[in-house]
Amino acid sequence: MATIIVLDENTVNMIAAGEVIERPANIVKELLENSIDAGAKKITLTVADGGRKLVSVTDDGCGISTEDMASVFRPHATSKISSTGDLQKISTMGFRGEALASIASVAAVSLVSKTADSLNANRIDIDCGKSGRVQPASGDTGTTIEVRDLFYKLPARKKFLKTANTEMTHIIEHFTRIALAHTELDMTLIHNGRQLHHLLSNQSMQQRITQLFSKTIAEDLIEVKNREKNISIRALLARPERARANSKFQYVFLNRRFIRDKFISHAIKQAYQGLIEPNKYPMAFLFIEMPLDAYDVNVHPTKIEVRFDNSNLIHSQVVGTLREKLLSLNLDVAAYMPQRPVSVNHTGQPADGGMQEARRQKIEGAMADFFKQHGPSQQRQRDFSFPSHSQAVPLRSQPADSQQSVQDNSTQPKFFLQLHNTYIVTQTNEGFMVIDQHALHERIIYEDMCRKVADGKLTSQRLLLPETLELTDAQLDAVKTNGELIEKLGIELEPFGPKTVAVQAFPTMLSKVGPADFLSDLLDMMTDKNLNLDAERLLHEILDMAACKAAIKAGQKLSETEMQQLLADKDTVDRASRCPHGRPTTINFSVADLEKQFKRT
Numbered sequence: 001m002a003t004i005i006v007l008d009e010n011t012v013n014m015i016a017a018g019e020v021i022e023r024p025a026n027i028v029k030e031l032l033e034n035s036i037d038a039g040a041k042k043i044t045l046t047v048a049d050g051g052r053k054l055v056s057v058t059d060d061g062c063g064i065s066t067e068d069m070a071s072v073f074r075p076h077a078t079s080k081i082s083s084t085g086d087l088q089k090i091s092t093m094g095f096r097g098e099a100l101a102s103i104a105s106v107a108a109v110s111l112v113s114k115t116a117d118s119l120n121a122n123r124i125d126i127d128c129g130k131s132g133r134v135q136p137a138s139g140d141t142g143t144t145i146e147v148r149d150l151f152y153k154l155p156a157r158k159k160f161l162k163t164a165n166t167e168m169t170h171i172i173e174h175f176t177r178i179a180l181a182h183t184e185l186d187m188t189l190i191h192n193g194r195q196l197h198h199l200l201s202n203q204s205m206q207q208r209i210t211q212l213f214s215k216t217i218a219e220d221l222i223e224v225k226n227r228e229k230n231i232s233i234r235a236l237l238a239r240p241e242r243a244r245a246n247s248k249f250q251y252v253f254l255n256r257r258f259i260r261d262k263f264i265s266h267a268i269k270q271a272y273q274g275l276i277e278p279n280k281y282p283m284a285f286l287f288i289e290m291p292l293d294a295y296d297v298n299v300h301p302t303k304i305e306v307r308f309d310n311s312n313l314i315h316s317q318v319v320g321t322l323r324e325k326l327l328s329l330n331l332d333v334a335a336y337m338p339q340r341p342v343s344v345n346h347t348g349q350p351a352d353g354g355m356q357e358a359r360r361q362k363i364e365g366a367m368a369d370f371f372k373q374h375g376p377s378q379q380r381q382r383d384f385s386f387p388s389h390s391q392a393v394p395l396r397s398q399p400a401d402s403q404q405s406v407q408d409n410s411t412q413p414k415f416f417l418q419l420h421n422t423y424i425v426t427q428t429n430e431g432f433m434v435i436d437q438h439a440l441h442e443r444i445i446y447e448d449m450c451r452k453v454a455d456g457k458l459t460s461q462r463l464l465l466p467e468t469l470e471l472t473d474a475q476l477d478a479v480k481t482n483g484e485l486i487e488k489l490g491i492e493l494e495p496f497g498p499k500t501v502a503v504q505a506f507p508t509m510l511s512k513v514g515p516a517d518f519l520s521d522l523l524d525m526m527t528d529k530n531l532n533l534d535a536e537r538l539l540h541e542i543l544d545m546a547a548c549k550a551a552i553k554a555g556q557k558l559s560e561t562e563m564q565q566l567l568a569d570k571d572t573v574d575r576a577s578r579c580p581h582g583r584p585t586t587i588n589f590s591v592a593d594l595e596k597q598f599k600r601t
């Protein structure tokens with residue numbers, strides 16, 4: 001007896017719905033995309049009970065003709081492609097002809113639509129796959145689709161829906177993505193009778209981001225544009241300190257379609273490398289335009305993933321564009337002032353970072369201690385003498401690239417002091433800044449070493465007493481395979497017994513670091529398979545480690561000359577506002593903020 005049957009259409013649709021319709025937000029996405037494909041200029045999204053009760057979209061697009069009304073809910077019914085050839089260059093948001101059929105199989109749907117040249121609108125109702133008849137109705141040109149009571153005949157699926165709030169968060173996310181990609185549209189979002197957003201047509205991207213996220217986020221964004229090899233990139237980048245614990249705040253659009261792509265995420269991360277902590281994700285809005293036939297969108301039912309013909313090219317172009325811009329900026333961190341209200345957007349996410357809170361408390365604590373010791377009376381403040389210009393001691397060494405001296409550098413701070421043997425505080429034009437001495441010194445040494453290695457090798461000095469180190473087999477192997485790299489670092493080794501080497505020469509810059517210890521760590525790093533780094537990354541990891549070891553430590557008392565040197569070097573190195581691991585080296589406090597805090601304004 002035959003056991004195989006061909007499933008009926010409605011069952012097929014319900015199975016397909018499982019792929020694309022998991023929750024109300026998926027319906028929102030499909031309906032909004034249909035409105036965009038219909039050339040709408042104005043779209044209103046109305047939702048009740050987080051979309052569990054109602055998702056309705058009204059647009060002023062081209063509408064659906066009387067003849068087509070009955071077929072839009074049929075599977076694989078689409079007006080957007082007609083042959084396999086069209087799949088190579090999809091310019092519409094939809095093309096699979098699946099969404100409406102899927103939605104109509106799992107909810108009660110009504111569609112009212114009118115084309116411009118039709119006298120009246122038409123209406124059709126379809127309840128979990130059971131279709132009514134097309135009937136004349138009243139309505140303006142455009143389309144309204146109402147989707148009610150999602151999964152009401154499918155309790156097993158309905159029970160997976162979350163609270164109205166959670167479902168609403170997802171809906172807002174999809175609304176946000178479309179709104180960012182289509183600033184030309186007038187878009188409204190209403191939930192339970194309350195208007196959450198009304199975005200006017202033709203807003204600037206900054207205006208959109210202000211409305212969808214917050215003013216603070218929008219105001220700080222760094223914009224960069226680039227067009228090369230048929231790929232155009234427009235990026236609005238948040239400053240490094242806004243980096244998040246996950247990549248949710250990375251909005252990447254390819255020809256106005258929101259996508260998630262591991263190559264592009266990696267490229268964004270790489271662009272911020274050294275500017276943010278390694279486990280953080282930068283916040284960024286990226287708009288990429290490229291020829292339609294240079295990638296495939298037909299790899300995932302929700303089209304959130306694409307396959308690039310040349311993912312390396314797009315990767316390198318994103319890294320190049322973003323990184324060049326980021327490195328050209330002064331990315332000093334502004335102090336987070338305590339009483340500034342934290343605005344909350346509709347997703348319930350704090351729009352402004354609370355992330356600097358811990359750091360702020362630490363610094364405030366240090367400042368409070370300082371003033372306990374040295375203030376606040378006038379008399380005691382005067383007793384405390386700040387080292388100043390006039391007392392400047394000649395510099396020990398000149399910063400690598402610069403002929404500037406402390407005296408002729410107008411930006412050189414006049415006053416500075418060390419707090420808790422860890423932070424240096426100094427006056428700036430706008431207020432004052434607090435510097436983490438270790439982090440800054442680490443960056444200075446790191447940049448200096450990078451430059452020297454790029455030019456050839458680190459200068460080294462011969463050790464009067466060579467240090468010996470007994471190696472493990474793996475370390476011995478590393479010595480053999482990394483000879484060139486070791487030489488580049490200015491380390492000279494000589495065999496000193498079967499498994500022992502003697503360090504004959506060692507980099508001058510690391511004079512404070514024990515040669516044998518350093519070598520041991522270095523070889524471990526080279527043999528660490530978990531790191532799995534290419535040569536370039538390995539070199540940078542090594543320089544990073546070296547800089548960390550050689551840098552002034554937290555808790556180390558500094559002389560005036562040393563502090564002055566550090567501050568002078570700060571102005572001459574690249575990326576001075578971050579240590580090589582991406583932590584800030586400097587936090588700026590502005591007088592304006594202080595005045596607000598002291599209620600002077």
Ligand code: ADP
Pocket residue numbers: 030034035037038059061062063064072077078079080093094095096097098099100101142143
């Ligand atoms: P797809 O978008 O992949 O073509 P859908 O199931 O989403 O498939 O839609 C089926 C068809 O219904 C579309 O191709 C389009 O012709 C028509 N349609 C859907 N929504 C609208 C709308 N808002 N305005 C005009 N036509 C629409």
Ligand code: MG
Pocket residue numbers: 030033034093094095097099100
């Ligand atoms: Mg569609």
